[in-house]
Amino acid sequence: MRSVRRALPLGILLLVLAVMWEAGTSFLNIPHYILPKLSDVLYSTWDNRAVLVKHLGATLGEALLGLAFSVIFGVVAAIGIEASGLAKQTLYPLLIASQSVPIIALSPIMVMWFGYDIWSKVAVVILFSFFPLAVNTADGFRSADPGIGELLRTMGAGKRQLFLKWKLPSALPGFFTGLKLAATFSIGGATLGEWLGGETGLGVYTKRASNMLRGEAVFSGVLLLSLTGVLMFAAAGLLGRMVLAKRGQQR
Amino acid sequence: MNHAAPDAGQQGRLEELCLSVRNLNFAFPGNKPLFHHLSFDLREGEFVSLLAPSGLGKTTLFRLIAGLLPPDGGEIRLAEQREEAAGCGGVPASASGKKGRAGYMPQRDCLMPWRSVLDNAAVGLEIGGMSSRDARSRVLALLPEFGLEGAADRMPHELSGGMRQRVSFLRSMLAGGRLLLLDEPFSALDAMTRIGMQQWLLQVWEKRRVTILFITHDVDEALLLSDRVLIASEAPVSRLAEVEVQEPRPRSYDRLMTPPFIELKRRVLGLLPGGIGPPERMCTVEWEAER
Numbered sequence: 001m002r003s004v005r006r007a008l009p010l011g012i013l014l015l016v017l018a019v020m021w022e023a024g025t026s027f028l029n030i031p032h033y034i035l036p037k038l039s040d041v042l043y044s045t046w047d048n049r050a051v052l053v054k055h056l057g058a059t060l061g062e063a064l065l066g067l068a069f070s071v072i073f074g075v076v077a078a079i080g081i082e083a084s085g086l087a088k089q090t091l092y093p094l095l096i097a098s099q100s101v102p103i104i105a106l107s108p109i110m111v112m113w114f115g116y117d118i119w120s121k122v123a124v125v126i127l128f129s130f131f132p133l134a135v136n137t138a139d140g141f142r143s144a145d146p147g148i149g150e151l152l153r154t155m156g157a158g159k160r161q162l163f164l165k166w167k168l169p170s171a172l173p174g175f176f177t178g179l180k181l182a183a184t185f186s187i188g189g190a191t192l193g194e195w196l197g198g199e200t201g202l203g204v205y206t207k208r209a210s211n212m213l214r215g216e217a218v219f220s221g222v223l224l225l226s227l228t229g230v231l232m233f234a235a236a237g238l239l240g241r242m243v244l245a246k247r248g249q250q251r
Numbered sequence: 252m253n254h255a256a257p258d259a260g261q262q263g264r265l266e267e268l269c270l271s272v273r274n275l276n277f278a279f280p281g282n283k284p285l286f287h288h289l290s291f292d293l294r295e296g297e298f299v300s301l302l303a304p305s306g307l308g309k310t311t312l313f314r315l316i317a318g319l320l321p322p323d324g325g326e327i328r329l330a331e332q333r334e335e336a337a338g339c340g341g342v343p344a345s346a347s348g349k350k351g352r353a354g355y356m357p358q359r360d361c362l363m364p365w366r367s368v369l370d371n372a373a374v375g376l377e378i379g380g381m382s383s384r385d386a387r388s389r390v391l392a393l394l395p396e397f398g399l400e401g402a403a404d405r406m407p408h409e410l411s412g413g414m415r416q417r418v419s420f421l422r423s424m425l426a427g428g429r430l431l432l433l434d435e436p437f438s439a440l441d442a443m444t445r446i447g448m449q450q451w452l453l454q455v456w457e458k459r460r461v462t463i464l465f466i467t468h469d470v471d472e473a474l475l476l477s478d479r480v481l482i483a484s485e486a487p488v489s490r491l492a493e494v495e496v497q498e499p500r501p502r503s504y505d506r507l508m509t510p511p512f513i514e515l516k517r518r519v520l521g522l523l524p525g526g527i528g529p530p531e532r533m534c535t536v537e538w539e540a541e542r
Contacts, residue, residue, distance in 0.1 A: 247364040
């Protein structure tokens with residue numbers, strides 16, 4: 001009940017925006033290839049549902065596969081940075097700096113390396129999703145309360161026990177922060193990978209529709225992609241809240 | 252062997268000592284020394300408070316005793332752990348083996364927010380090699396005595412400050428065995444909770460008789476709880492003045508309001524730098540309580 005009441009203002013805002021979209025495009029006579037009517041977009045979505053579901057499945061598959069690899073690589077990188085003082089001094093600043101590299105500019109390289117099948121898209125997703133996961137997990141390790149570590153050391157804890165009983169649980173909130181970002185980015189990464197060349201996916205769909213000036217089809221693809229991104233974010237957030245629920249409010 | 256500690260080390264034969272510090276030297280690199288040829292002893296089953304102004308290195312001393320820092324010179328000896336340590340009131344030493352180890356209770360409770368009360372208290376036993384099931388059942392049996400009955404499955408964020416300190420105390424006791432180092436454990440609590448916790452600690456300790464070295468800023472607290480109060484007044488610390496509190500146990504908080512206790516407090520304050528009363532540098536006050 002409370003969550004319904006909290007979501008109510010947002011629902012009203014969305015409704016108002018939808019009405020403004022529909023009314024604005026009708027009254028101002030905006031051409032459909034600039035901004036199609038919302039009703040046309042929804043109609044087009046319904047009309048092409050079979051094709052859209054196929055493309056959505058492809059995009060989602062690339063995104064999830066890339067995200068899975070990003071989780072593995074990101075966590076391994078974070079552990080490496082945490083475990084080695086040298087890596088902390090060298091890799092970590094590099095990782096931070098690399099976040100300002102325009103990833104879009106690197107994406108064509110992935111196509112060169114991995115070709116036009118699914119793996120180039122997965123690689124682009126990893127480009128987008130790896131950094132937030134690695135950096136936030138590494139930050140999670142760094143934020144571990146030194147008092148707890150010291151206490152466990154007085155109890156005779158070795159490196160392995162310190163890692164398992166102190167560092168790892170401490171890093172979980174950071175990991176889930178990274179996962180939320182990475183989940184959202186993964187959809188964008190998959191779409192970009194598809195633009196660069198591919199046969200299926202919502203990126204391909206919107207690009208083709210755009211070439212044909214079919215505004216309502218472009219927008220239905222964009223709407224679906226946005227919705228998927230939001231759902232990925234929400235799912236990652238929910239997973240994090242479930243895992244961390246027992247800890248209460250994080251300080 | 253006690254030549255370096257004429258004031259603080261003549262009370263017992265070696266086998267009765269729980270902690271023996273000899274000629275301890277320590278300085279953080281690039282800083283003035285904190286301890287210079289410092290020696291003192293703790294007997295088995297004693298409650299000793301260490302009273303000192305801020306900045307004299309009390310917490311550093313604990314970190315040295317707990318083995319977190321290596322001393323620059325001198326020796327810190329802890330009694331070896333015995334499986335059925337008589338001085339520990341029936342709480343067997345942790346399963347970590349022979350090496351003497353102090354249970355360290357830090358100033359902040361440092362409870363792990365991802366572990367329940369039960370699992371927080373059991374962590375030392377787990378590290379000592381006990382299976383988590385055995386550790387849990389050991390802790391579970393002790394909870395009522397420590398005022399934590401029914402709190403086994405609660406998470407740290409659901410606990411009051413006093414409860415958190417109880418869990419922290421139990422955790423340190425289970426991990427340490429014979430010697431407990433308590434670093435201003437009640438300093439962050441409000442005055443009422445603090446009095447409650449002092450009385451709680453008195454009860455627990457009078458039953459268990461573990462050896463405790465207790466850091467505090469609070470003279471009342473030191474006198475209420477301790478058998479002896481050690482006072483450091485100058486840097487680097489090379490000797491500790493000592494005041495013996497021969498008040499019978501069990502003690503209670505009202506004893507603090509009696510004239511002999513107030514007299515004792517005046518003497519302790521006089522030993523602290525900038526304290527009130529006559530500047531008696533080193534003295535041993537022996538005082539029999541009125542009955």
